[in-house]
Amino acid sequence: MKPKYSLKGALISNLVPIVFLMFAAFAVPMSGLSIPYLLHEMISRLARDSLLVLSLVIPVLAGMGLNFGMVLGAMAGQIGMVLVVDWGLGGMPALLVAALLGTPISIGLGYFCGYILNLAKGREMVTSYIIGFFMNGAYQFLLLYCMGSIIPITNPELLLSRGYGIRNSMDLPNIRQVLDRLVSVEVFGMDIPILTFAVIAVFCLLIVWFKTTKIGQDMRAVGRNRAVANGAGIPVEKTRILAIIISTLIACYGQIVSLQNLGTINTYNSHEQVGIFSIAALLVGGATAENASIANVFVGVFLFHLMFVVSPMAGKNLIGDAQLGEYFRVFVSYGIIAVSLLLHAWKKRHEMLERRLLENDGKE
Amino acid sequence: MNVKLRRNLLRVALCLIAVAGGFLLSFIGMYHSIILDNSEFSGAGAVLPPLEGLRVVSEAEPVEMSPGDRILVSAKGPSTTLVFEITSPETQQSREISYTLHMGFKKQFFLSVPAIVGGEKDPFFVE
Amino acid sequence: MTNEKPLLSMKGIQKDFLGNRVLEDINLDLAQGEILGLVGENGAGKTTLMNILFGMPVIQQTGGYKGTIALDGEEVRFSNPNAALMAGIGMVHQEFFLIPDFSATENIFLNREVTRYSLLVEIFGDRLRTLDKAAMNERVVQVIKELGVNINPDTLVSEMPVSYKQFTEIAREIDRAKIKILVVDEPTAVLTETEAEALLAVLKRLAAKGVGIIFISHRLHEILNICDRIVVLRDGKLIKDISSGQSDVKSIASWMVGHEIGDFAFHHTENHRKTENFLSIDHLKVLMPGEAVKDLCLQVHEGEILGIGGLAGQGKLGIANGIMGLFPAEGSVTLKGKSLKLNSPLDAFRAGMAFISEDRRGIGLLLTQSIGLNIAFPLMQVKGGLLKKIAGLFTWEDKKKIREITSSYIERLDIKCTGPDQSVMELSGGNQQKVCVAKVLALSPQILFASEPTRGIDIGAKHLVLSVLREINEKEGTTIIMTSSELGELRSICDRIAIVNEGKIAGILPAEAPVEDFGLLMLGE
Numbered sequence A: 001m002k003p004k005y006s007l008k009g010a011l012i013s014n015l016v017p018i019v020f021l022m023f024a025a026f027a028v029p030m031s032g033l034s035i036p037y038l039l040h041e042m043i044s045r046l047a048r049d050s051l052l053v054l055s056l057v058i059p060v061l062a063g064m065g066l067n068f069g070m071v072l073g074a075m076a077g078q079i080g081m082v083l084v085v086d087w088g089l090g091g092m093p094a095l096l097v098a099a100l101l102g103t104p105i106s107i108g109l110g111y112f113c114g115y116i117l118n119l120a121k122g123r124e125m126v127t128s129y130i131i132g133f134f135m136n137g138a139y140q141f142l143l144l145y146c147m148g149s150i151i152p153i154t155n156p157e158l159l160l161s162r163g164y165g166i167r168n169s170m171d172l173p174n175i176r177q178v179l180d181r182l183v184s185v186e187v188f189g190m191d192i193p194i195l196t197f198a199v200i201a202v203f204c205l206l207i208v209w210f211k212t213t214k215i216g217q218d219m220r221a222v223g224r225n226r227a228v229a230n231g232a233g234i235p236v237e238k239t240r241i242l243a244i245i246i247s248t249l250i251a252c253y254g255q256i257v258s259l260q261n262l263g264t265i266n267t268y269n270s271h272e273q274v275g276i277f278s279i280a281a282l283l284v285g286g287a288t289a290e291n292a293s294i295a296n297v298f299v300g301v302f303l304f305h306l307m308f309v310v311s312p313m314a315g316k317n318l319i320g321d322a323q324l325g326e327y328f329r330v331f332v333s334y335g336i337i338a339v340s341l342l343l344h345a346w347k348k349r350h351e352m353l354e355r356r357l358l359e360n361d362g363k364e
Numbered sequence B: 001m002n003v004k005l006r007r008n009l010l011r012v013a014l015c016l017i018a019v020a021g022g023f024l025l026s027f028i029g030m031y032h033s034i035i036l037d038n039s040e041f042s043g044a045g046a047v048l049p050p051l052e053g054l055r056v057v058s059e060a061e062p063v064e065m066s067p068g069d070r071i072l073v074s075a076k077g078p079s080t081t082l083v084f085e086i087t088s089p090e091t092q093q094s095r096e097i098s099y100t101l102h103m104g105f106k107k108q109f110f111l112s113v114p115a116i117v118g119g120e121k122d123p124f125f126v127e
Numbered sequence C: 001m002t003n004e005k006p007l008l009s010m011k012g013i014q015k016d017f018l019g020n021r022v023l024e025d026i027n028l029d030l031a032q033g034e035i036l037g038l039v040g041e042n043g044a045g046k047t048t049l050m051n052i053l054f055g056m057p058v059i060q061q062t063g064g065y066k067g068t069i070a071l072d073g074e075e076v077r078f079s080n081p082n083a084a085l086m087a088g089i090g091m092v093h094q095e096f097f098l099i100p101d102f103s104a105t106e107n108i109f110l111n112r113e114v115t116r117y118s119l120l121v122e123i124f125g126d127r128l129r130t131l132d133k134a135a136m137n138e139r140v141v142q143v144i145k146e147l148g149v150n151i152n153p154d155t156l157v158s159e160m161p162v163s164y165k166q167f168t169e170i171a172r173e174i175d176r177a178k179i180k181i182l183v184v185d186e187p188t189a190v191l192t193e194t195e196a197e198a199l200l201a202v203l204k205r206l207a208a209k210g211v212g213i214i215f216i217s218h219r220l221h222e223i224l225n226i227c228d229r230i231v232v233l234r235d236g237k238l239i240k241d242i243s244s245g246q247s248d249v250k251s252i253a254s255w256m257v258g259h260e261i262g263d264f265a266f267h268h269t270e271n272h273r274k275t276e277n278f279l280s281i282d283h284l285k286v287l288m289p290g291e292a293v294k295d296l297c298l299q300v301h302e303g304e305i306l307g308i309g310g311l312a313g314q315g316k317l318g319i320a321n322g323i324m325g326l327f328p329a330e331g332s333v334t335l336k337g338k339s340l341k342l343n344s345p346l347d348a349f350r351a352g353m354a355f356i357s358e359d360r361r362g363i364g365l366l367l368t369q370s371i372g373l374n375i376a377f378p379l380m381q382v383k384g385g386l387l388k389k390i391a392g393l394f395t396w397e398d399k400k401k402i403r404e405i406t407s408s409y410i411e412r413l414d415i416k417c418t419g420p421d422q423s424v425m426e427l428s429g430g431n432q433q434k435v436c437v438a439k440v441l442a443l444s445p446q447i448l449f450a451s452e453p454t455r456g457i458d459i460g461a462k463h464l465v466l467s468v469l470r471e472i473n474e475k476e477g478t479t480i481i482m483t484s485s486e487l488g489e490l491r492s493i494c495d496r497i498a499i500v501n502e503g504k505i506a507g508i509l510p511a512e513a514p515v516e517d518f519g520l521l522m523l524g525e
């Protein structure tokens, strides 16, 4: 209900990306890194992470906040990858088979997560975070104890020396960047992974299209006002579960794309920070727990990773110590999350205060 | 036909296609290790000596093999073609023999080059 | 009536809310094509009875009901609104049942969208059909035209004036294909007389098509105008079931409250401090959809009650909404020579202004909180806010004080409740409106904008609310700018009345001026 034309309004609603842009404008020259290098890095990182961050959009649409449970999808993708590596697959077929394997796992995990979130309406974010934690335990159990004992693993190189359980890290020699390199063009000496971006574009289009379907509309309705949606006969719980399943699936594919880009799996770590980083990136892109667009995804990934690349060097040049630069990097990346959450909290408070006094829309 | 039935059939069909596709992709995309051995081979009847001046062209870089050597090459997909170039040290004449191996889902093969070159039906080593 | 089976028959309905009996042995029939008027004081149980019929979740959550409901002679017991919808019952709720961030079309077609086939339907099912926005918009334009208003189908509900919200909700119900019974719970409370007439005409047309209609209103002349039969509830009991030909406003009112009520009239006292240039509004423009203010100048004297009247859509509601920062505004507003920052609700509040919104249904009542907290909240935010006090941290003494203040308002405004600790959600619509009034009065504002302050309040309590407004005007010197669609109400309490036409002041007359003069001004002559 704010005046649409007000500059202040536009600034406030894009406050987070603007702050990070300003920070970047300061840190980029500070770091001494060349623009072509940064550009190259950004392109590679956009290809790597966009899909993961994209997976967060649908649950926001359905009013379920930022889905920390997306790590379940990442786990599913990773399980698919481990099995594919064990079977000795390589190239594009390996990615496709990993995706095929990850699909039912993601659907199952997504259903589970959605079911639990339905029991915890209004506290979805914290609950999904806890589910992520809890399922991480299950994941570790599966890979550390079941694989190689109950689930046959044929390639002894993948196993720990005790004979069961998957090793800490594995290389993906036959999978490394197969998607990125299959179709790529060189522009100014930079390889642009066309196919990867095409895959991301397809998912973006799917999401855009999805919003024009009945189920997309139902999700929006459920997200905006559960009581009214329920009153109109929309199956609220089912719709919410579907939103989480879709999110988990996209996260699963996103993790597969991301792993092929990296070329290695840290069996017990790769997925862990995916949730935090993706959410931080989305927030940096100007999204909120109530509103997230595809533009937020790309702006967010770009700005977040720009900070990520630039901050250690900037820190080093500022403080003069590589090790300190490293701390600086960790500090900044977590700081980003804290700052954006704080900014959002502030914005929300500001809006809420106005709203209540206005005697308007108190029902929502 | 009833819409529900049609859709369910379609869904089942798609699931089957996905599973079949998975198998097909695994078939195509699987990497196999092939151990090539260039030592004396005693198969059915004849004893074949190791080959001199042998060069193997596989999916990876071409490799020279001396008698008694063993190398590991990896190959992708349902089948691979190995080309053996044998240059006789005396005459400097070379001949090429290509051999197509159908690998299926088996991951490791252990082959004797003299047996392949000698036209043996069963060039596999049994360990 | 004929001896054929009634369309709807409710028998022996009884409802308790945690031991508090609000309905007792209600028997009610409705025939095809009949319009039944349901009247009663605030809190008499009208909405509750209709919620039972419609299977609203709140009824289940509070222990269900006793009695039977038969539809076409068949007993039904709806466990959710969707089941009632499926059975052909539509309901226009007293509290809006709309999604604010959705457009008119999206709300009207919620969960019955017009869709197109898409290939993925074959795999993922019908929910993957795509929406046909164009077709829906077309139909919405048609339905809305039928209602005699002009709403853009793409307008978001949150940006609509309250009457448009009401029409959107009505449009949703009448557009349903197989509707048999339509319940409309105080649909006209937010409408001006002309708008209400258009709506009544639509209802009559529906009834002529055979739809049974239950119509709830506190405007008794409307009830007499369109209803075939009138049912009066008092304190949860059915007092009267009578054909409308045999009754008149006075007798209905006395059945409602249980005793005779006299005419209301206030004695105009002339002791107001008439300071010129107290609040001056210059060239105000407000972008409020449907109620735009175009270029309005107005001088308000200190200590007066200024009425603002006018036809619907001419901009009378835009004035208060614009000055209080609810809708984008331009121009200048000066209070005692100091210029006021526009588009900033907080500044408006801090300048000593307060607002009773005509949009009671969206009113920032904290529905799940107690009456006490609701009344105290703005007080703490605006006044305590300056002292840097946090809302959540009151001391024991504060709590006691809140209860005291609350109790005094409950008594003064006759709020029907179990006590200051009852949550606002559990109050009847009219009593929620009274809490809104109390909440603003507790602020002791210098200037009070009261837009439709008696909305949804029954005929008896109306007088009470108006006299409380009069009282603070006289005792505390509060300047009141009151907007109302009922000219009679304005004339009974105001000193001067400004009539708004096409976003500008058409003229200002003393309240005693003849009605015809007001009529001419409203028409812009």
Ligand SMILES: Nc1ncnc2c1ncn2[C@@H]1O[C@H](COP(=O)(O)OP(=O)(O)OP(=O)(O)O)[C@@H](O)[C@H]1O
Pocket: C017, C022, C040, C041, C042, C043, C044, C045, C046, C047, C048, C049, C058, C062, C094, C416, C417, C425, C426, C427, C428, C429, C430, C431, C456, C458
């Ligand atoms: N959820 C609830 N919990 C407890 N009491 C309730 C609840 N809903 C309504 N009541 C009580 O039931 C009584 C009847 O309320 P109802 O809303 O039916 O009144 P109404 O006739 O519609 O009045 P109005 O004209 O003000 O809308 C009121 O005393 C109200 O406090």
Ligand SMILES: [Mg+2]
Pocket: C046, C047, C048, C094, C185, C428, C429, C430
């Ligand atoms: Mg009511």
